[in-house]
Amino acid sequence: MQVIEGDYIAADNAWDEIAWVWQRTDVPKGCRTEIIDGVVTVTPLPSVAHSCVADLVQHGLYDVIPDDWGIYQWLGLAVPSRLGLYVPDLAVVPEQELRVRDDVFVPAGKAELVVEITSKVTARNDRVHKAAGYAEAGIPLYLLIDSLAPGGATITLYGEPKGDVYRVLRACEYGAPISLPRPFDITLDSGDFPQPNNAATPTNTGTDNTVDSRIESRASRSPTR
Structure with a gap:
């Protein structure tokens, strides 16, 4: 990769080029910058309720993860095959993966679990594009806390x-408990989560029931390079 006059590069491939742009994108403090299907996206500072949910989940997970794993709220996870670089609300990654790297992101496949909490701005990406990217990277578990789901606020565990493509392992309505399998082996009680003002009216999706269904990305595949 050749940098020309500090503001342009001649890259060997599309991933190097878009990652270079991402690193140099100047955004307001607190905004989250990601790459979704080759497009640099910027999302605003999350709401207080959103941050509270993330904190509650993080505290619960810290009780059960190995001592040499960490939980990160601003960690970039790269999926070059999809021209994707995601910054999930929570990512559980072995600390060793961060210690051996001197970069601003890690391969997404190093994560053991990712958690996304939807907002009006991120909902479609969280449900479709990032779900497909996390699956393609081979992340074992993806927890989607979706207070804006069309059929009512839900929490879904994919694996x-x-x-x-992920399989839906468990799904429950917002406010009910949901269990994560080993290596976490924990039940998160979403009844402690703040109820968002804009949440849809909940429907009965069952409490922690295993659902034999699948989700698929409708996003176009990244161009072959």
Whole structure:
């Protein structure tokens, strides 16, 4: 990769080029900058309720993860095959993966679990594009806390990734408990979560029931390079 006059590069591939742009994107303090299907996106500072949910989940996970794992709220996870660089609300990653790298992101496949909490700005990406990217990276578990789900606020645990598709392992309505399997082996009580003002009216999706269904990305595949 050749940098020309400090503001342009001649890159060997699309990933190097878009990652270079991402690193140099200047955004207001507190905003989150990601790459979604080759497009640099900026999302505003999350709401107080959003931050509270993330904190509650993080505290619960810290009780059960190994001592040499960490939980990060601003960690970039790279999926070059999809021209994706995601910054999830929470990412559980072995600390060793951060110590051996001197970069601003880590390969997404190093994560053991990612958590996304939807907002009006991020909901579609969280449900579709990032779900497909996390699956393609091989992240074992993806927890989606979706207070804006069309059928009512829900929490869904995805797992068993195959290609860019996850299987739905468990789903429950917002406010009910949901269990995570080993290596976490924890039940998160979402009844402690603040109720968002803009949440849809909950529907009965069952409490922590295993659902044999799949989600698939509708996003176009990244161009072959």
